[in-house]
Amino acid sequence: MMVAHSLGSMISYDCLWKLSHYGEYRHDYGAEKKVDLLVTLGSPLGDENVKARLKGSSLSGKKRYPLNIDQWCNISAEDDYISHDNRIKNDFKEMLQLGLVKGGMKDIYPIYNLCVRDGQSNPHSAIGYLVHPKFVTVLNQWM
Numbered sequence: 001m002m003v004a005h006s007l008g009s010m011i012s013y014d015c016l017w018k019l020s021h022y023g024e025y026r027h028d029y030g031a032e033k034k035v036d037l038l039v040t041l042g043s044p045l046g047d048e049n050v051k052a053r054l055k056g057s058s059l060s061g062k063k064r065y066p067l068n069i070d071q072w073c074n075i076s077a078e079d080d081y082i083s084h085d086n087r088i089k090n091d092f093k094e095m096l097q098l099g100l101v102k103g104g105m106k107d108i109y110p111i112y113n114l115c116v117r118d119g120q121s122n123p124h125s126a127i128g129y130l131v132h133p134k135f136v137t138v139l140n141q142w143m
Helices: 007-021 023-029 093-097 126-130 133-142
Strands: 002-005 038-041 072-077 105-111
Touching: 002 007, 007 023, 007 038, 038 126, 038 133, 072 126, 072 133, 105 133
Parallel strands: 002 038, 038 072, 072 105
Antiparallel strands: none
16 A cells, blocks of 8 residues: 555656656566555646646556556545545556556545644644544555
């Protein structure tokens, strides 16, 4: 399982893409060695501007996407200002059509991230995601 929050989901995606396609990594860590479950929390990956800057975004077909994700679960909180496009599945449906995510993609939205910091609500807080019952359920099912 790989869990990534916010900017970390973009970094994780790019790293998985590199491991799938760059020659120096592909043979040792590539498409045959899959991440069983990628969990993205408060992710901006659905944003068109973000997607345009991801590794492989200018390519087509299987070369456009990481090849080493078996299953992907995206959890997004109501009013999370970073993951304003709360659903990932519709943004990466071509990955499913190409058979690249054999275990499927799942969006869990909305959740309510009740984290409060310095008297202010923070629906993007990583802690609020990590202690949320929906994330704990995903983690428990994976274990």
